[in-house]
Amino acid sequence: MSKEKDDNYWRDKLTPEEFHVCREAGTERPFSGEYWDCFEDGTYRCRCCGEPLFHSDSKFDAGCGWPSFDTEVAAGVVAERPDNSLGMQRIEILCAKCNSHLGHVFPDGPTETGLRYCVNSLSVKLDQDESASQSGDESIKKEEE
Numbered sequence: 001m002s003k004e005k006d007d008n009y010w011r012d013k014l015t016p017e018e019f020h021v022c023r024e025a026g027t028e029r030p031f032s033g034e035y036w037d038c039f040e041d042g043t044y045r046c047r048c049c050g051e052p053l054f055h056s057d058s059k060f061d062a063g064c065g066w067p068s069f070d071t072e073v074a075a076g077v078v079a080e081r082p083d084n085s086l087g088m089q090r091i092e093i094l095c096a097k098c099n100s101h102l103g104h105v106f107p108d109g110p111t112e113t114g115l116r117y118c119v120n121s122l123s124v125k126l127d128q129d130e131s132a133s134q135s136g137d138e139s140i141k142k143e144e145e
């Protein structure tokens with residue numbers, strides 16, 4: 001039901017890098033993003049609209065340089081559509097709510113779902129679990145170089 005927002009709306013709301021990935025189906029460089037090696041507990045929300053998309057419980061290290069998940073946080077929050085660009089047959093994944101580009105899903109996941117949701121860090125934002133932070137042990141590792 002959500003009305004399609006126009007490019008100007010998103011250009012205003014997002015950084016140029018986020019705009020390119022989320023609204024123009026770009027791909028960030030592998031190992032360049034914020035979350036590919038982040039294993040904090042929490043919910044990964046859509047960078048554009050805040051909708052919960054993935055949970056850290058389903059995140060695994062695929063070694064590909066992008067955050068990878070084996071399932072969406074709830075059925076239907078991630079939309080899929082065929083992507084035959086670059087001479088490859090892939091399935092693009094998008095936020096079902098705002099149509100933001102997330103990445104691609106591949107049928108070669110190592111876990112029981114058999115799926116690998118390969119997501120751009122720029123497409124999501126980690127919302128850390130409150131339950132995890134109330135242990136009082138603030139061991140937040142952030143690599144900023």
Ligand SMILES: [Zn+2]
Binds near residue numbers: 047097100
């Ligand atoms: Zn969204």
